Amino acid sequence: MFEAPSIGDLNIAATLPATLLALGACIFLLVDLFVPKDRKYITALLAAAGLLTSLVLALLSLMNIIEFGSGETAFAGLYIADQFTDVVNVVVLFTGLMGVLVAYNYLDRIGKQRGEYYYLLLFTTVGVMFMGSAGDLVTVFVALELLSIPLYILSGFRWPQEQSEESALKYFILGAFSSGFLVYGIAMIYGATGTTEFRGIWLAVDEIIAQDLSSKYLLLLGAGLTLVGLGFKVAAVPFHMWTPDVYQGAPTSVVAYMSVAAKVGGFAALVRVFASGMSNFVLDGATAAAWQDTMWLIAALTMILGNLVAIVQTDLKRLFAYSSIAHAGYILTAVAAAGSAAVTNEAAQAVAIYLAAYAFTNIGVFAVIISVEKDDSSNTGLDSLRGMSRTQPLLAASMTLFMFSLTGIPLTAGFVGKWFVFKSAIAADLFPVAVIGVLTSLVSAYYYLRIVWLMYFEEGEPQVYIPWPLASAISLAVVGTLLLGIFPYLLQEMAQDIVLAFGR
Amino acid sequence: MDITIESLVFLIFGALTLGAGVLVVTSRNLFHSGLYLMMSLFGVAGLFVLLAAPLLAGFQVVVYIGAIAILIIVAIMLTPGLTQIKTLFNEQWMVNLAAAVIVFLVLVSVITPLMDDVGVDNWNADFTEDHPKAVAADSMTTLGEQLVDPDYFMLPFEVASVLLMAAMIGAVLLVNPGQAEDESVVPPEGEEV
Numbered sequence: 001m002f003e004a005p006s007i008g009d010l011n012i013a014a015t016l017p018a019t020l021l022a023l024g025a026c027i028f029l030l031v032d033l034f035v036p037k038d039r040k041y042i043t044a045l046l047a048a049a050g051l052l053t054s055l056v057l058a059l060l061s062l063m064n065i066i067e068f069g070s071g072e073t074a075f076a077g078l079y080i081a082d083q084f085t086d087v088v089n090v091v092v093l094f095t096g097l098m099g100v101l102v103a104y105n106y107l108d109r110i111g112k113q114r115g116e117y118y119y120l121l122l123f124t125t126v127g128v129m130f131m132g133s134a135g136d137l138v139t140v141f142v143a144l145e146l147l148s149i150p151l152y153i154l155s156g157f158r159w160p161q162e163q164s165e166e167s168a169l170k171y172f173i174l175g176a177f178s179s180g181f182l183v184y185g186i187a188m189i190y191g192a193t194g195t196t197e198f199r200g201i202w203l204a205v206d207e208i209i210a211q212d213l214s215s216k217y218l219l220l221l222g223a224g225l226t227l228v229g230l231g232f233k234v235a236a237v238p239f240h241m242w243t244p245d246v247y248q249g250a251p252t253s254v255v256a257y258m259s260v261a262a263k264v265g266g267f268a269a270l271v272r273v274f275a276s277g278m279s280n281f282v283l284d285g286a287t288a289a290a291w292q293d294t295m296w297l298i299a300a301l302t303m304i305l306g307n308l309v310a311i312v313q314t315d316l317k318r319l320f321a322y323s324s325i326a327h328a329g330y331i332l333t334a335v336a337a338a339g340s341a342a343v344t345n346e347a348a349q350a351v352a353i354y355l356a357a358y359a360f361t362n363i364g365v366f367a368v369i370i371s372v373e374k375d376d377s378s379n380t381g382l383d384s385l386r387g388m389s390r391t392q393p394l395l396a397a398s399m400t401l402f403m404f405s406l407t408g409i410p411l412t413a414g415f416v417g418k419w420f421v422f423k424s425a426i427a428a429d430l431f432p433v434a435v436i437g438v439l440t441s442l443v444s445a446y447y448y449l450r451i452v453w454l455m456y457f458e459e460g461e462p463q464v465y466i467p468w469p470l471a472s473a474i475s476l477a478v479v480g481t482l483l484l485g486i487f488p489y490l491l492q493e494m495a496q497d498i499v500l501a502f503g504r
Numbered sequence: 505m506d507i508t509i510e511s512l513v514f515l516i517f518g519a520l521t522l523g524a525g526v527l528v529v530t531s532r533n534l535f536h537s538g539l540y541l542m543m544s545l546f547g548v549a550g551l552f553v554l555l556a557a558p559l560l561a562g563f564q565v566v567v568y569i570g571a572i573a574i575l576i577i578v579a580i581m582l583t584p585g586l587t588q589i590k591t592l593f594n595e596q597w598m599v600n601l602a603a604a605v606i607v608f609l610v611l612v613s614v615i616t617p618l619m620d621d622v623g624v625d626n627w628n629a630d631f632t633e634d635h636p637k638a639v640a641a642d643s644m645t646t647l648g649e650q651l652v653d654p655d656y657f658m659l660p661f662e663v664a665s666v667l668l669m670a671a672m673i674g675a676v677l678l679v680n681p682g683q684a685e686d687e688s689v690v691p692p693e694g695e696e697v
Binding site: 010022025026029074075076078079114116119120123126127130136138139141142143145146149150152153156159191192213214215217218220221 | 607609610611613614616617654655656657658659660663664666667669670671673674677678
């Protein structure tokens, strides 16, 4: 009655970077039991080695030096191993590696040096990787949970400190709430199309549009609910409420990782679901997909609110929480652009480019915040950077570079990201959104450059603590930000093979 | 329309579901609302049985009544101040009503053409014993096979197992009392459970 599945059909090799890391995390979990409490650097090293191995594999696959497995799908189409997957893998694995580097000494300082931190971080990374490569809504949901649940735990890693507990609880409740929206949306999409696989959805949408079936309303509702669920994850307005509180309360090393990884996962899924699965959902002779208007409206709101509220923040962690909301808005602009059939691939490439550029810079920013933070998690106000150029010229210069990159000043990675995002928006006839994006970037210059001003033109004696792992993380971030900024073709080359739209 | 046994049972369970559902949102006592919710969910389980979906009915009872409704009731019992509500808590009932109506209309728009296909007078035709072909023979076995079948949902199944492990680690980590104490006093390795 039941035949044993043959492993050969699965094309497991194509999933090598992700499965290897998942396997590694499970093994480290056991190894960690035998690592004595005062030698947790062994676990940290193992985690870093695991991430590095997967990173190298993903890079090889990205540069098309080795193709793992045969063909672009594995697990009967539930896993897609295309160029987009490779980019997501590389970005998130790099983020994870940086996450381990910034965390090690920080955990020592706050007296929470535990092995669990590292393998929970590995599990989240695996979740993001499966999300970026999902070929099916079921995989998206399970991977989203694998991404989220370890992050809830990591946010509360500093318990019984109240801020950390509050942060974890808020994140958990709102996260679970948003998962509910996502599942409801998935159920509606399944109800309308009869499948959860992106390719099947795409074909079903074609049929719904061609025959003008009434299930288009159900699909619309499903798309909306899915957007709400994923919008929570990427902190898009109006689903951004949790971000400042969670970022402020969670351990800073977790925020450094989370601010990038959760966004990468969320946007990868958004692009897969909307650009890939429903790009042909064009109602009533319109020129673009039905979800495009909603998407660009959310993008515009996110950019405006994130940037305006960031101006009045006095705490660095809250400031960069709003900054990360604003950047979610820029990326959403590209996602909206993907609604125009001719621009779908270009927009997906812009999303990948922006995420890569953002990863380097944002982790660097939080690494600098970690260096000034006191052991009791105080001293994260803007004042803590005052006069930094006197005592720490190199650190101040790095922070300045990150600020330039986040503002989007040429010769930094941030500029390249914004360039491609706004270019795709204009190509999709979303001119007003691109203008809003440029204007809000100007607004953001105010609070980013104020930080530079504080470091260079005001008096102060900031106390910093930079052990070598943190220093190397900041250096890596600086190198990445400069490299991608000066040689934009690196990013372009990386992303140009991304093809998400299904052919007819 | 002929009143068959099926339609009679359907009407009973339908009335139970809807009636209890209305009581959930109108009841002033939050605890009673929780109990009505269980009753409404039970009605839905009955409808699933009627639709020849015993697996879903089982899930409905085990997951919704057995776990979620019980969780809600425990949460209500932990907050005694909320059981007697005198004033309206949620001022946005107009918005909620609009959302409910929209969802209802969408569902109607999808179900109506299906009903036209079957014929309104004949709405339970596919679910009677005369048409057993429309019903999967043994959905439990099918589900179990598809979860480990490479052609279906093997990947989410494996990812879910990793997810459950991560969640378990987190639960152990967050309730481990040894961690709450001062970390500078490190107990000897052997004493940890």
